[in-house]
Amino acid sequence: MDPVILTAIILFGSFFLLLFIGVPIAVSIGISSLIAGITLVPLDMIAFSSAQKIFQGINSFTLLAVIFFMLSGSIMNNGGIAVRLVNLAKLIVGRLPGSLDHTNVVGNMLFGSISGSAVASTAAIGSVMTPLQKKEGYDPSFSAAVNITSSPSGLLIPPTGAFIIYSLVSGGTSISALFMAGYIPGIMMGLSVMVLVYWNAKKKKYPVTEWPTLKEALKIVLQAIPSLSLVIVVIGGIIGGIFTATEGAAVSVLYSLILALCYRQLKWSHISTIVKETVVMTGIVLFLVGVSNIMSWVMTYSGMPRAITDLLLSVSEDPIIILLLMNIILLVIGTFMDITPGILIFTPIFLPIAMEVGMDPVHFGVVLVFNLAIGVSSPPVGSTLFIGSSIAGVRLESTFVPILKIYIPIIISLLLVTYFPWFSLFLPKLFGLM
Amino acid sequence: SSETGGESSSEEVKKLKLAHNLSEDHPIHTALTSFAEDIEEKTDGSITFEIFSNGVLGSEQEVLEQMQSGSVDVTKVSAGALESFSDDYSVFSLPYIFTSEEHYRNVMESDVVEEIYQSTEDNNFIGLSYFDSGARSFYTKDTPVETPEDLDGLLIRVMDSPTAIEMIELLGGTPTPLAYGEVYTALQQGVIDGAESNPTALTTGQHGEVSKAFSYTEHTNIPDIVVIRKDIWDSFSDEEKQIFEETANEARVEHTDLWNKAIEEAVTEAEGMGVEFYDVDKEPFIELVQPLHDKYSENERLGELIERINELDK
Amino acid sequence: MIDKIKTILNWTILFIASVLLAALVLGALWQVSSRYVLGSPSTYTNELLGYLLVWTSMLGASYAFGSNEHLALTFMTNKLQGKNLFVVTVVNDLFILAFAVFVLLRGGLEAVTLTMSQTTPILGISIGLLYSILPISGFIIIIYKLLNLKDYKKLAEKAGD
Ligand code: NA
Ligand code: NA
Numbered sequence: 001m002d003p004v005i006l007t008a009i010i011l012f013g014s015f016f017l018l019l020f021i022g023v024p025i026a027v028s029i030g031i032s033s034l035i036a037g038i039t040l041v042p043l044d045m046i047a048f049s050s051a052q053k054i055f056q057g058i059n060s061f062t063l064l065a066v067i068f069f070m071l072s073g074s075i076m077n078n079g080g081i082a083v084r085l086v087n088l089a090k091l092i093v094g095r096l097p098g099s100l101d102h103t104n105v106v107g108n109m110l111f112g113s114i115s116g117s118a119v120a121s122t123a124a125i126g127s128v129m130t131p132l133q134k135k136e137g138y139d140p141s142f143s144a145a146v147n148i149t150s151s152p153s154g155l156l157i158p159p160t161g162a163f164i165i166y167s168l169v170s171g172g173t174s175i176s177a178l179f180m181a182g183y184i185p186g187i188m189m190g191l192s193v194m195v196l197v198y199w200n201a202k203k204k205k206y207p208v209t210e211w212p213t214l215k216e217a218l219k220i221v222l223q224a225i226p227s228l229s230l231v232i233v234v235i236g237g238i239i240g241g242i243f244t245a246t247e248g249a250a251v252s253v254l255y256s257l258i259l260a261l262c263y264r265q266l267k268w269s270h271i272s273t274i275v276k277e278t279v280v281m282t283g284i285v286l287f288l289v290g291v292s293n294i295m296s297w298v299m300t301y302s303g304m305p306r307a308i309t310d311l312l313l314s315v316s317e318d319p320i321i322i323l324l325l326m327n328i329i330l331l332v333i334g335t336f337m338d339i340t341p342g343i344l345i346f347t348p349i350f351l352p353i354a355m356e357v358g359m360d361p362v363h364f365g366v367v368l369v370f371n372l373a374i375g376v377s378s379p380p381v382g383s384t385l386f387i388g389s390s391i392a393g394v395r396l397e398s399t400f401v402p403i404l405k406i407y408i409p410i411i412i413s414l415l416l417v418t419y420f421p422w423f424s425l426f427l428p429k430l431f432g433l434m
Numbered sequence: 435s436s437e438t439g440g441e442s443s444s445e446e447v448k449k450l451k452l453a454h455n456l457s458e459d460h461p462i463h464t465a466l467t468s469f470a471e472d473i474e475e476k477t478d479g480s481i482t483f484e485i486f487s488n489g490v491l492g493s494e495q496e497v498l499e500q501m502q503s504g505s506v507d508v509t510k511v512s513a514g515a516l517e518s519f520s521d522d523y524s525v526f527s528l529p530y531i532f533t534s535e536e537h538y539r540n541v542m543e544s545d546v547v548e549e550i551y552q553s554t555e556d557n558n559f560i561g562l563s564y565f566d567s568g569a570r571s572f573y574t575k576d577t578p579v580e581t582p583e584d585l586d587g588l589l590i591r592v593m594d595s596p597t598a599i600e601m602i603e604l605l606g607g608t609p610t611p612l613a614y615g616e617v618y619t620a621l622q623q624g625v626i627d628g629a630e631s632n633p634t635a636l637t638t639g640q641h642g643e644v645s646k647a648f649s650y651t652e653h654t655n656i657p658d659i660v661v662i663r664k665d666i667w668d669s670f671s672d673e674e675k676q677i678f679e680e681t682a683n684e685a686r687v688e689h690t691d692l693w694n695k696a697i698e699e700a701v702t703e704a705e706g707m708g709v710e711f712y713d714v715d716k717e718p719f720i721e722l723v724q725p726l727h728d729k730y731s732e733n734e735r736l737g738e739l740i741e742r743i744n745e746l747d748k
Numbered sequence: 749m750i751d752k753i754k755t756i757l758n759w760t761i762l763f764i765a766s767v768l769l770a771a772l773v774l775g776a777l778w779q780v781s782s783r784y785v786l787g788s789p790s791t792y793t794n795e796l797l798g799y800l801l802v803w804t805s806m807l808g809a810s811y812a813f814g815s816n817e818h819l820a821l822t823f824m825t826n827k828l829q830g831k832n833l834f835v836v837t838v839v840n841d842l843f844i845l846a847f848a849v850f851v852l853l854r855g856g857l858e859a860v861t862l863t864m865s866q867t868t869p870i871l872g873i874s875i876g877l878l879y880s881i882l883p884i885s886g887f888i889i890i891i892y893k894l895l896n897l898k899d900y901k902k903l904a905e906k907a908g909d
Binding site: 018019020021022023024026027028030031033034043045046047048049050051052054055058059060061063064066067068071242243246247248249251253254275276278279280281282283286287290293309386389390395396397408 | 817836852855
Binding site for chain 1: 612
């Protein structure tokens with residue numbers, strides 16, 4: 001048997017077996033990679049590479065934003081900030097059925113766009129929204145699924161590191177063009193989730209908030225201004241060039257801490273809860289990020305990506321079929337692989353094929369990131385899936401069905417973006433970037 | 435750890451894993467591919483290669499560690515990445531260590547560099563040959579760096595290298611370490627005022643979109659080094675060793691050609707993006723970085739290397 | 749006694765991780781303010797914070813092994829009872845132990861040995877020293893699993909019913 005196929009069977013076979021018997025996901029990834037790795041190199045080597053990949057996978061200045069947004073989210077949660085913000089959100093979209101879920105989506109598009117990290121966004125927005133959704137009697141699993149699937153839209157909405165990496169790997173596709181190209185597909189991803197939110201709210205007859213009096217409305221706005229200013233300080237600081245996205249995340253910790261102290265709602269007991277929550281949650285999530293690097297390494301080392309390409313081209317040469325197959329492969333691989341290694345591995349393999357069937361590199365970059373962004377939330381392993389369900393305090397599996405429902409409009413958007421270059425290329429062309 | 439060597443080298447096929455962190459349309463990839471193909475041919479297929487491009491196995495640092503562990507056999511890294519393994523390599527980071535193209539070439543072909551290649555023996559890898567990586571110069575948002583005074587108060591992105599940091603300080607700028615991937619947005623948003631690299635950064639990194647003045651200060655010329663696992667190297671017959679050295683040299687020559695063309699193309703393309711290129715009188719820059727040379731020379735080993743490098747300036 | 753050891757271990761890990769968390773926030777804020785207030789950007793925070801993040805995360809992850817908070821798919825195990833549950837729990841813990849022993853302890857120690865003499869570019873800290881959080885985490889996880897052995901007794905008793 002072809003050694004690549006053997007490695008693939010061992011890797012995925014043992015992984016699903018371990019998952020099935022309830023072994024922690026991080027350990028399932030680690031052990032299955034270790035076993036598959038032994039077919040490639042001696043135990044010592046795979047053990048060393050695994051250790052290195054965990055360590056270097058977490059060792060990233062950019063990932064710091066994750067811990068900071070978790071921390072600031074937790075502070076906001078305990079410090080009386082969330083309530084004021086959500087009052088405002090309700091004021092804005094309160095007349096839409098399922099307003100809190102809608103707010104969640106818009107919040108993720110905004111936060112995800114600045115942080116460029118879907119995980120950080122899931123944490124920040126999720127920890128603010130969850131208690132309120134629960135209080136209003138929203139289905140917690142569905143709300144978690146909304147949070148999980150809408151946060152990756154920030155990976156498409158600029159500025160985003162995903163496009164910077166893609167530009168580097170693809171041999172210099174214009175970053176400005178990619179940034180402009182990401183707007184419409186990113187917003188489409190968010191709107192797709194809102195379509196399902198609307199449908200779900202109608203079905204479950206979620207209450208529609210009554211209009212408040214003008215005086216009440218004014219009070220809500222005034223109360224929310226200091227909290228809203230957090231967004232302005234962080235976005236303004238990043239866009240204005242005062243700090244990078246990661247530094248902006250640290251500033252948001254400081255800002256939310258000061259605000260919480262002013263509101264006098266933060267007690268010492270809260271502090272220890274906040275710190276413990278942040279440390280443990282970060283540990284769980286970043287450990288997973290690190291461990292999934294092992295799986296990427298084993299797949300790459302065994303030559304699996306190349307085998308996949310050969311298989312793809314042997315099936316068909318029709319562009320429509322090729323693009324469809326690419327989407328399917330990227331969706332499946334994206335399920336197991338984080339976005340950065342995904343871009344690193346698949347750009348050199350798929351970009352030449354894509355260009356052969358007449359795709360522009362900017363357009364392909366958007367489709368690639370869109371696919372991998374969906375993978376970030378897809379069951380059974382996905383970073384926003386993990387963080388989103390644990391923040392919502394729901395069982396992982398309970399989010400699967402709602403997530404799959406939300407995927408229907410998202411996949412339709414993906415297909416539109418894949419087959420109609422207009423969605424990606426309209427803005428960059430309008431601004432003369434290509 | 436591993437016994438890839440074996441007894442009868444004529445019969446078994448050695449499959450070597452070769453990793454580098456550049457894209458497949460980069461001259462380095464082209465040169466390394468010919469290197470691999472030529473060796474396969476010259477050894478009648480008894481040595482073959484599997485090439486991992488784009489840094490898919492990890493960063494330069496990570497791949498060097500994987501060589502120590504044994505899962506990667508050959509790699510191309512910047513001499514800068516080897517500094518954390520052997521101090522000897524830090525001489526390449528010294529600004530204006532080479533006084534001319536000819537001086538650079540003399541040194542790179544000399545026994546000084548041959549000695550530096552061997553300095554990582556204890557880490558189970560050694561240098562095999564080198565590739566040109568171009569002279570690094572400053573590029574800024576709009577105002578060129580024609581004299582050191584032009585750097586006053588400017589935030590300049592540097593690589594994580596103490597030498598680079600000290601150099602910028604000596605020249606009057608403010609060094610700002612930043613990951614390469616963050617440079618574009620940092621330039622665009624004004625978090626930094628400039629950076630330093632060769633002209634291809636303007637095009638492949640798209641930095642030409644957000645910085646319009648490139649000044650030929652050409653302060654450093656840090657080569658890329660091809661590194662091979664020591665236990666593999668030791669397992670080679672004399673003939674195989676000779677084939678490797680010969681082929682590596684041919685690949686170097688091929689790359690220099692491609693690379694010079696790539697730089698020319700990058701300059702033309704960058705000019706199309708609106709970048710202006712400025713020639714610079716290097717003398718005041720050279721004077722200001724002299725304290726760095728003095729500081730390095732205080733170290734006995736580095737002092738000796740620097741002296742021998744200076745002697746090759748004929 | 750066992751409970752007491754576990755409490756002390758929990759407390760120690762959380763204390764160290766909390767200090768590191770504070771250092772992370774202050775370090776990033778320092779990086780911003782040093783650029784503006786002092787006009788000379790910090791040249792070491794970029795490197796330092798990445799490594800501190802690894803240490804904080806690994807301590808948090810080790811703690812989560814002690815409190816069984818790591819994410820897992822539980823649809824199958826939720827249906828199990830008695831002897832089957834006991835067996836599956838033991839098997840799961842064996843896999844966690846294998847991971848701790850082979851990847852974190854053995855692979856981690858290999859990483860420490862290989863990189864002990866290398867130093868980070870800016871701070872000049874030994875990379876091996878930084879890698880040591882991996883074997884440390886492996887060790888902590890093994891301790892936690894041993895301390896949790898007494899829970900097996902309860903499970904085993906239930907299984908016997
Ligand atoms: Na973004
Ligand atoms: Na996924």
